[in-house]
Amino acid sequence: MSAFLNLTPIVRVVLENPFSGILYPPDGSVVATIDSGYEGFLTIPTSVFEQLRLDELQQSTRTLVLANGEILTSKGTYATLRLPHLSAKLDGFVETYRGLDEIMLGVQALSHFNAILDYCSRRVSLRTCP
Amino acid sequence: MPRLVNLTVSMSAETVRKLRRAIRELCGSRRGALSGLVEDAVLEALERLETPTGMERFRALKGDSIVAEADSLEQLASRLKDLKVDSRSVRIISSIHLTPVARAGFRAREA
Numbered sequence: 001m002s003a004f005l006n007l008t009p010i011v012r013v014v015l016e017n018p019f020s021g022i023l024y025p026p027d028g029s030v031v032a033t034i035d036s037g038y039e040g041f042l043t044i045p046t047s048v049f050e051q052l053r054l055d056e057l058q059q060s061t062r063t064l065v066l067a068n069g070e071i072l073t074s075k076g077t078y079a080t081l082r083l084p085h086l087s088a089k090l091d092g093f094v095e096t097y098r099g100l101d102e103i104m105l106g107v108q109a110l111s112h113f114n115a116i117l118d119y120c121s122r123r124v125s126l127r128t129c130p
Numbered sequence: 131m132p133r134l135v136n137l138t139v140s141m142s143a144e145t146v147r148k149l150r151r152a153i154r155e156l157c158g159s160r161r162g163a164l165s166g167l168v169e170d171a172v173l174e175a176l177e178r179l180e181t182p183t184g185m186e187r188f189r190a191l192k193g194d195s196i197v198a199e200a201d202s203l204e205q206l207a208s209r210l211k212d213l214k215v216d217s218r219s220v221r222i223i224s225s226i227h228l229t230p231v232a233r234a235g236f237r238a239r240e241a
Contacts, residue, residue, distance in 0.1 A: 019203075019207045038233065060228060062230050064231075078223075099239070102237070
């Protein structure tokens, strides 16, 4: 399911560590915010990263530039993103950094979809690319 | 040292202005900095063009050696399991280059 939450586009997702089979959340799905200003695939809070045991895999680090120009360092590794309502499954770089408190879907993930944000009728439509 | 070739290209004045400013800020007045940055950008673009959409591959590396390779992480995990290789002992990379710097988005903020 995708929708607006206070005018912010969201989508329900399930995250998976494909090397351990661990899912987050273990049952059901969780809300991810669609952030078209984020150039990566997926950022998740450190607590979720650890619950998925992604911290046990070898990490890559990179620099993330905030909208105000400040710079921070993220760490991450590759994992799987599922969008149950579309039966979609994507692999990509999942990263985390200190202080992050929400799951954010970036343009690397969005690039696999036809995404329409219709603010007039308050509908978010995501369809997989043909 | 690879053989260097001179190349003349045309760009908008605005792009060249931005490029020169970035070079000044990042590299000062180091000789060859402009050529180096342009070559890096061209190589990155070529890599992107040579990897068609949907053709992403994942590799598990030990040091510089490829232990396993697959079209998806699920397949890669299965191959590592068959090879009895602990996934924690390998570095997973993608055929699609991970940029060392990315914009974090409008909602991201520091703790």
